[in-house]
Amino acid sequence: QVQLVESGGGLVQPGGSLRLSCAASGSSFSIPFMTWYRQAPGKQRDLVAGISSSGTTTYADSVKGRFTISRDSAKNTVYLQMNSLKPEDTAVYYCYVLTPFPTWGQGTQVTVSS
Numbered sequence: 402q403v404q405l406v407e408s409g410g411g412l413v414q415p416g417g418s419l420r421l422s423c424a425a426s427g428s429s430f431s432i433p434f435m436t437w438y439r440q441a442p443g444k445q446r447d448l449v450a451g452i453s454s455s456g457t458t459t460y461a462d463s464v465k466g467r468f469t470i471s472r473d474s475a476k477n478t479v480y481l482q483m484n485s486l487k488p489e490d491t492a493v494y495y496c497y498v499l500t501p502f503p504t505w506g507q508g509t510q511v512t513v514s515s
Contacts, residue, residue, distance in 0.1 A: 403427040403504045405496045410509030417513070418484045423496030423506055425477040432498050435472055435479040439492035439511075446495065450481060464490075486513045 409421040425432055436451035450470040451459045458470050469482040479496060491513050496506035 403432075403498060403502050405498065405504055405506035407494065407496050407506045407509040410494060410511045412512045412514065413486055414515050415487060415513055417486050418482070419486065419511060421481040421483070421494055421509060421511075423479045423481075425479075425496075425498060425504075428477055428501055430501075431474045432477050433500050434498070435477075436497045437470065437479070437481045438495045438497055439490075440495070440508075441489075441492040444492075449494070452479060483511070486511075488513050 404426050405423055407421060407423045409419060411419060413419050431454050433454050434451060437449040438446050439449050440446040449461050449464055450468055452470045452472050454474055460468060467485045472479045491511060493508040493510050495508045498504050
């Protein structure tokens with residue numbers, strides 16, 4: 402069974418930066434695709450970014466140019482560097498993997514406010 406543990410959330414002022422981490426345990430191989438989702442209050446959970454084991458990335462249009470996803474495949478850890486944060490980025494951020502088992506992390510709160 403895979404477990405995902407996120408860290409790095411917090412309160413930041415508009416224009417600031419945060420770096421989220423998600424460490425996966427319980428997998429004996431490199432997880433092929435790792436993603437970040439976010440869910441704001443009263444809204445659906447949306448994909449923010451994803452990265453394959455080869456380093457191919459995908460981003461939501463709303464975060465392109467501001468967020469960067471990266472990974473350490475040897476550690477099955479994925480990162481989300483968030484720059485130029487806006488109040489509308491406020492949400493709970495979740496790590497998610499489909500393989501080897503569909504698994505969500507517990508989430509980490511990101512609040513962008515002055």
